Amino acid sequence: MAAPTSFSGEVWAELRLADARDVPHIYSLIHQMAEFELLTDLFAATHDLLHSTLFPTPQPAPFASFTALVLDLSPSPVSASADTIGSLRLDLSASPLADPEAAAFPSPRGAGRVTAGFVICFPNYSSFLAKPGLYVEDIFVRAPWRHRGLGRMMLSAVAGRAAEIGMGRVEWCVLDWNQNAIDFYEGMGAEVFTKWRICRLTGPALDKYKGAGSASQEEHHAGKAE
Amino acid sequence: MAAPTSFSGEVWAELRLADARDVPHIYSLIHQMAEFELLTDLFAATHDLLHSTLFPTPQPAPFASFTALVLDLSPSPVSASADTIGSLRLDLSASPLADPEAAAFPSPRGAGRVTAGFVICFPNYSSFLAKPGLYVEDIFVRAPWRHRGLGRMMLSAVAGRAAEIGMGRVEWCVLDWNQNAIDFYEGMGAEVFTKWRICRLTGPALDKYKGAGSASQEEHHAGKAE
Numbered sequence: 001m002a003a004p005t006s007f008s009g010e011v012w013a014e015l016r017l018a019d020a021r022d023v024p025h026i027y028s029l030i031h032q033m034a035e036f037e038l039l040t041d042l043f044a045a046t047h048d049l050l051h052s053t054l055f056p057t058p059q060p061a062p063f064a065s066f067t068a069l070v071l072d073l074s075p076s077p078v079s080a081s082a083d084t085i086g087s088l089r090l091d092l093s094a095s096p097l098a099d100p101e102a103a104a105f106p107s108p109r110g111a112g113r114v115t116a117g118f119v120i121c122f123p124n125y126s127s128f129l130a131k132p133g134l135y136v137e138d139i140f141v142r143a144p145w146r147h148r149g150l151g152r153m154m155l156s157a158v159a160g161r162a163a164e165i166g167m168g169r170v171e172w173c174v175l176d177w178n179q180n181a182i183d184f185y186e187g188m189g190a191e192v193f194t195k196w197r198i199c200r201l202t203g204p205a206l207d208k209y210k211g212a213g214s215a216s217q218e219e220h221h222a223g224k225a226e
Numbered sequence: 227m228a229a230p231t232s233f234s235g236e237v238w239a240e241l242r243l244a245d246a247r248d249v250p251h252i253y254s255l256i257h258q259m260a261e262f263e264l265l266t267d268l269f270a271a272t273h274d275l276l277h278s279t280l281f282p283t284p285q286p287a288p289f290a291s292f293t294a295l296v297l298d299l300s301p302s303p304v305s306a307s308a309d310t311i312g313s314l315r316l317d318l319s320a321s322p323l324a325d326p327e328a329a330a331f332p333s334p335r336g337a338g339r340v341t342a343g344f345v346i347c348f349p350n351y352s353s354f355l356a357k358p359g360l361y362v363e364d365i366f367v368r369a370p371w372r373h374r375g376l377g378r379m380m381l382s383a384v385a386g387r388a389a390e391i392g393m394g395r396v397e398w399c400v401l402d403w404n405q406n407a408i409d410f411y412e413g414m415g416a417e418v419f420t421k422w423r424i425c426r427l428t429g430p431a432l433d434k435y436k437g438a439g440s441a442s443q444e445e446h447h448a449g450k451a452e
Contacts, residue, residue, distance in 0.1 A: 015439075030353045030354065030356075033353075034354060039354065042354045042355075043354050044354060044355050044356070045353060045354060045355065045356035046356060049355075049356035049357060050356045053351070053356055053357060053358060054356075065291070065349075066349075066351045066358070084439070085439050086438065086439040087439070120351060120353050122349070122350060122351050123292075123348070124348060124350070124361065124363070125279070125292045125346060125348050125363055126363075127256045127259075127271060127346050127363060127364050128256065128260060128265065128268045128269050128270060128271060129268075129270050129271065129275075130256075130270070130271035130272060130275035130276045130279055130280075131275060131279060132279060132292070133428075135350065137350070137351055137352075137353060138353050156435050156438040156439075157438055157439035159427055159432060159435040159438065160435040160436050160437060160438030160439050161439055162432070163432050163433055163435055163436045164436050164437075168428060169426055169427060169428035169432060170426070170427040170428075170432060171424055171425060171426045171427075172424075172425050173422045173423065173424055173425065174422070174423050174425055175421050175422060175423070176420075176421050176422070176423050177421065182423070185425045188427070189427055189431030189432075189434065190425040190426060190427045190431070191425070191426050191427075191428075191431075192423050192424070192425050193423060193424045193425075193426065194402075194423065195401050195402050195403065196399045196400070196401060196402070196423075196424050197399065197400050197401070197402050197408070197418050197419060197420060197422075198397055198398075198399055198418075198419045198422050198424075199397060199398050199399065199400055199411045199416040199417070199418050199419075200395055200396070200397045200416060200417050200419065201385055201395060201396040201397075201414070201415055201416045201417075202359075202394060202395035202396075202417075205415030205416070205417075206385060206388070206389050206395060206396060206415075207389055208415065209382050209385040209386035209389055210386055210389045210390050211386055211390075212312065212382040212383055212385065212386030213241075213310070213311050213312040213313070213382075213383035213386045213387055
């Protein structure tokens with residue numbers, strides 16, 4: 001059953017654990033996200049890198065390391081499986097939804113399902129709590145499927161799973177000019193920290209520290225270090 | 227050999243991988259950090275929690291999961307071992323250094339060493355790079371040992387190790403009013419991102435999402451979801 005390009009009536013969304021068969025769609029969705037954020041110059045992902053970093057052998061337990069989830073939309077009801085993290089029934093009877101890209105995003109799970117979004121998250125650590133938390137690196141829905149409660153379902157389901165497995169907090173980032181997103185997150189109960197800034201070393205600025213651990217003592221002998 | 231409370235002449239600093247014997251000092255140092263940040267109301271760490279979360283059995287490879295490092299100061303030269311991440315020789319011949327707390331921080335490695343700081347870091351993930359990075363959650367030096375290049379050595383050594391094992395970036399946070407720290411990090415080559423804000427769900431605001439994954443479909447049936 002091929003994926004339709006127009007959806008009407010009832011549609012069933014499932015947020016599920018991804019596996020290696022989802023790599024091509026995850027790649028395409030990350031690229032769409034880079035386009036949306038006008039950051040394609042930073043895009044350096046490949047199928048092979050995604051495969052080896054997100055789906056290593058052996059695969060760690062979900063949420064214990066880098067974890068990829070995929071959002072599938074199905075024209076028929078979906079039975080929850082061990083892979084299901086969240087679900088939502090959409091009622092499109094008032095107006096059908098056109099998804100011109102649907103043919104490019106058939107879910108590897110078949111049955112006419114279409115992949116429409118993804119989440120990448122991983123554990124972080126709070127030393128004050130001495131507990132792991134969950135950091136949500138990406139949460140993305142393709143354009144035709146936005147503003148239908150899917151983002152809320154995805155974040156709620158991920159937060160719920162984190163709470164259920166004993167994690168102390170769930171964190172993610174938002175741009176300070178994106179007031180709609182800030183309002184949405186605050187409405188979900190999140191605190192937005194205004195004082196903290198992220199610092200990053202990358203590229204050549206990072207590479208120059210290669211060997212710094214072994215070099216620092218010698219460097220100080222020569223009187224060059226601070 | 228007991229730890230001295232005053233240091234003079236040459237002193238050798240070693241940043242090394244921590245093990246379970248370091249838990250009591252790591253606990254005390256996290257508490258000092260909470261005091262320094264006026265955040266003791268958020269402090270909920272215990273020896274048992276630190277032990278089970280930082281030093282699980284089996285212990286993952288360093289930097290592949292939550293990783294604790296300890297800074298030891300030694301009155302005699304330290305030979306680098308497999309646990310050594312960075313080192314620095316300090317010359318205190320111009321003026322001795324008093325460390326009144328030294329007796330409370332004898333290093334479990336003995337030989338008159340004193341524990342004076344710690345780092346907690348863990349891998350994060352960049353989907354644009356499809357690569358792990360390293361997030362530095364904490365980097366802390368006890369007050370008497372500050373402003374002697376130890377923080378720079380610690381961050382340089384950790385960044386160097388991250389670069390050597392193929393991580394794409396190293397990230398951490400700074401408070402926006404801490405211009406000294408911002409200048410220091412920028413001087414080390416870091417970019418400080420001014421537009422991103424951290425969002426956090428924790429405590430009761432997080433707990434209310436327990437069961438959200440399984441509940442969302444039913445909730446929508448009842449017409450309550452967005």
